[in-house]
Amino acid sequence: MSNKDGEDSDGSRALSGGPPDADAALLHMDRDHQRLEPPPDKHQQQATKRYQTLLPAVGSSPIPRSLSSDPNRKLPPKRKLVLVACARCRQKKEKCDGERPSCGRCIAKSAECQYEVDDAKISRTSALKRKCDTFQDENERLRELFGLLRQKSKPEAQDILSRIRSSEDPLAVWRSIKDAELLLPRSPSASGSGAIRDPRLEKIDAEALADSHVKVKARPWTAVAGDGIVSDLVSSFFAWDNGFRFSFVDKDCFLEDMALGAPEKARYCSPFLVNAMCAFRCYTSARAKAFSAISGEDLTTRFAAEAKRLLALERGRSSLPTAQGLVLLFMTTVFDGSDRVGVMYRLMSAQMLQQLNLEAEFDALEGDPLKNNEKRALSKALWGHFIFEKYLLPAHPDMVGYTYLQPSLTSPPRTSRAWLEAEQDNHNYGLSENTDLLGKKASGEAGSPPALASGALDAASEVAKLLYESMTYNSTYGVIPGSLKDLELRRGLYSAVLSLTDSLPTELRSGSNFTPQTCLLSVLLNEVAISILRPLHRDTVFGHQAELARDLFIHHCQATVDLLDQYVRTWPLVEYTYAVVCCTNNVALALVPALDDSRTHDTFTRACKIIDASARDFPISTHVLQGIQALAWAVKVKIPAGAAAACLENAANDAFLGEQELRDLPVALRIPYLDAAGNVAAATAQGAELGVLLARWSAMSLGE
Known part of the structure; x- marks a missing residue:
């Protein structure tokens, strides 16, 4: 029984809408486990009064029928995942199909379609990460290049600085230096973090320097090889080639300029000429071949590539060392059988010599005893080039046609042979x-x-x-x-x-x-x-x-x-x-x-x-x-x-x-x-x- 206040005899309040004793049993006792539960508080009673219990609909199954069990039902097409939408669709907040080079919406609306990421398989986040990594890598290389300028000796630093000034890409300068450091033996005065050097290469370079009759400094003229290899190649050029068919380079003037180590002040030597000369002599140099075999890098190819790079930086500027280096670079293409392309170097050399007008320059020096060295160098350049045209490779088209019955590009010089006085x-x-x-x-x-x-x-x-x-x-x-x-x-x-x-x-x-x-x-x-x-x-x-x-x-x-x-x-x-x-x-x-x-x-x-x-x-x-x-x-x-x-x-x-x-x-x-x-x-x-x-x-x- 309950009293008039809605409480039963044990003090619990009955739920509205049900028998008092049944409600009391539901709220206060679990008959199966014989466990008593605390009575609901005031807020629970109010919530229970507001929300009624919902029962399942009549005839409905608590387990939904599987969609796959219906053979007549067609599944909706899967949505295509597009990693990167085009710029226009992103701006308009439209769905983009990601097609390249133009998406469907841009084609339909005749609009320009642009993507921030070139590769359709890479998301914008991945592309930005790659770009960030690239910038970090470039930053590290530029810092390393700056460190080289600080750590190297003054002549080497000047060489690096001149390369930077003449190049449009500072990273290309960094790559050329790092490539060279893989081959160059470490000099006794070299400093730095200590790149690994092959002792066999050091031995070859040291022996070459000791046996060379003419000893020169490779830097700042070339970074392809060390002092020993470069001295060996320069010595062999003047010993075997310069005395006759390739006599257009005056040995004394060339070596004097090279010893100064200042390319910007040199007139008869240049980095381009030095690299072309070394590439020319590598073909018969035993030490150059041994160096190439151990290092895995062909020195002929490296010297020739460096010469071509330097030639491109000159942008067609005429100079005597460039004209002479072009002849030697042409000969490297003759040696390896690719002279169909290399003919342009020889033609450039002949044209450059005409532009320089060395005969007029020689005539202006006549009567000046202080200019005997310059006269000798100009005279040998003119007559030496004429001898080259006559004797070098008569079996070459456009050259003196011993085999072709063709005349040379050049006629006999009008200048005297100034080297005769020096010989006498x-x-x-x-x-x-x-x-x-x-x-x-x-x-x-x-x-x-x-x-x-x-x-x-x-x-x-x-x-x-x-x-x-x-x-x-x-x-x-x-x-x-x-x-x-x-x-x-x-x-x-x-x-x-x-x-x-x-x-x-x-x-x-x-x-x-x-x-x-x-x-x-x-x-x-x-x-x-x-x-x-x-x-x-x-x-x-x-x-x-x-x-x-x-x-x-x-x-x-x-x-x-x-x-x-x-x-x-x-x-x-x-x-x-x-x-x-x-x-x-x-x-x-x-x-x-x-x-x-x-x-x-x-x-x-x-x-x-x-x-x-x-x-x-x-x-x-x-x-x-x-x-x-x-x-x-x-x-x-x-x-x-x-x-x-x-x-x-x-x-x-x-x-x-x-x-x-x-x-x-x-x-x-x-x-x-x-x-x-x-x-x-x-x-x-x-x-x-x-x-x-x-x-x-x-x-x-x-x-x-």
């Missing part, structure tokens, strides 16, 4: 004593640089003039070889060659004073004679004693190969000048149409062996052998069995490429196209491209 004063010109690289009496001992013969450069200039006259005449339109007028002119040129040969002093005769210079001088005199005789029919009566043209032609070819054979026996093809290979190439190509005469077989074989031996240093030699084989096929002559056939067969195996690949060879070498009688074909007087001949020859060989 310093080297006692006229005596039979040879000098070494340092201007002292040559010792002739093993390991010493080759002897230099005084007066050889002057004699080479005279021979160059004769070859220029001969090749200019050969390339003249309308010349009919063998006509009365033609024979008269050729006999006059031939007599001039014999007279010059007879007038050489004893110290310039290879028979009495065999040096690299005197040997090549005799070889070049023979080449002038060959250029005069080669266009004639072989049965033409030409000599003063009624000799046939072919007899004289074979005689001069034999004399040339005899000299070259003696050269490689005296100075093995280890560290040598490319001039000896160039001369051998010319004679071998000239002999091909005469191979039906057994007297040429031994001479031809020895020439091919020299070319084949040089292929380990100069890839172009393999292409020359391929060209010899292609020329033999073109004029339908048989290669004599033996060593020559083996050399050509090995080279020919490398030529079996696709026809288009052969036509696209980067070699600009042209092959003289003569008939079986030894005459220049009228329609092909300028020769045929090596790639074209190889393509035709390869197709014929495969078809047999």
Whole structure:
């Protein structure tokens, strides 16, 4: 029972809407567990009164039916996740489909569609993180570059600063320095955090420096190699190349400028010229090859790449060192058989020399005894470039056409040969004593640089003039070889060659004073004679004693190969000048149409062996052998069995490429196209491209 206040006998209040005793049992006691619960407070009672208990609807199931159980129900398409919306959709707060390069909404509304992130698979957050990482990396590198400026010695810091001033990308300067530090041996005075150096590289560089006859500082001229390697390469250039065919660089002026270590003040030396010179000499340098093998970085490629980088920074500015470096850079493309592209360097050099007008500058110095060094440097630059054009690679198109019957780009200079006075004063010109690289009496001992013969450069200039006259005449339109007028002119040129040969002093005769210079001088005199005789029919009566043209032609070819054979026996093809290979190439190509005469077989074989031996240093030699084989096929002559056939067969195996690949060879070498009688074909007087001949020859060989 309950009282009138709504409380039962035990003091609990009954819930409204139900029996008092039932409500009391529900609120105060769990009959199953016999557990008493505290009575609800006042707020619980009010909440219970406001909200009624909801029961399930009649006939409904407490467990919903699975959507997948209904086969007729189609699931809504999954929403495509777009990581990055375009800028317009983001601004308009519209759904973007993320299509690239333009989303669907922008296409429909003909609006410009732009994305902040280029890659559709990367979110904006990831892109911003990458960008932040990139900026942090750049910041670290720039701080490191700043640290190098503070830590390096003053000359090295000036070199870095000059690179920064001439570059548009400071990080490119940082990369070039770090790349160089991986190769450069640590100098005794080097400081820093201590990058790992290979002791083998340090040993090579130290030995190179100790053995170099000319010692120079690599910095600030180049960062590719250390003092030892650079000294070795510079020494070998002046010992083997500068004395004759590459005589356009004056050694004394160059070394004097290099010793100053101030590129901005130098006139006869530059970082570009130094790097081009080193790349040029790397091909035959044993130490450079050993350095490359250990470091895993080809020094030739690195020096050439640095030279090209420096050339780009000059932006076409004309200077004498740049013109000279362009010639040497061109030669590196000749050596590796990519001279089709490299021809531009040689053309740039010739144009730059015209712009400099060195002859007018030389004339302005006449009469000033204080300018003798400058006069000598300018004179050697002019005459040396003229000799280069005549002798360097006659088998190159656009060059003096010993093989092509084409004249040179340059004519003989009008200036005097100012170096003769220095030779007479310093080297006692006229005596039979040879000098070494340092201007002292040559010792002739093993390991010493080759002897230099005084007066050889002057004699080479005279021979160059004769070859220029001969090749200019050969390339003249309308010349009919063998006509009365033609024979008269050729006999006059031939007599001039014999007279010059007879007038050489004893110290310039290879028979009495065999040096690299005197040997090549005799070889070049023979080449002038060959250029005069080669266009004639072989049965033409030409000599003063009624000799046939072919007899004289074979005689001069034999004399040339005899000299070259003696050269490689005296100075093995280890560290040598490319001039000896160039001369051998010319004679071998000239002999091909005469191979039906057994007297040429031994001479031809020895020439091919020299070319084949040089292929380990100069890839172009393999292409020359391929060209010899292609020329033999073109004029339908048989290669004599033996060593020559083996050399050509090995080279020919490398030529079996696709026809288009052969036509696209980067070699600009042209092959003289003569008939079986030894005459220049009228329609092909300028020769045929090596790639074209190889393509035709390869197709014929495969078809047999």
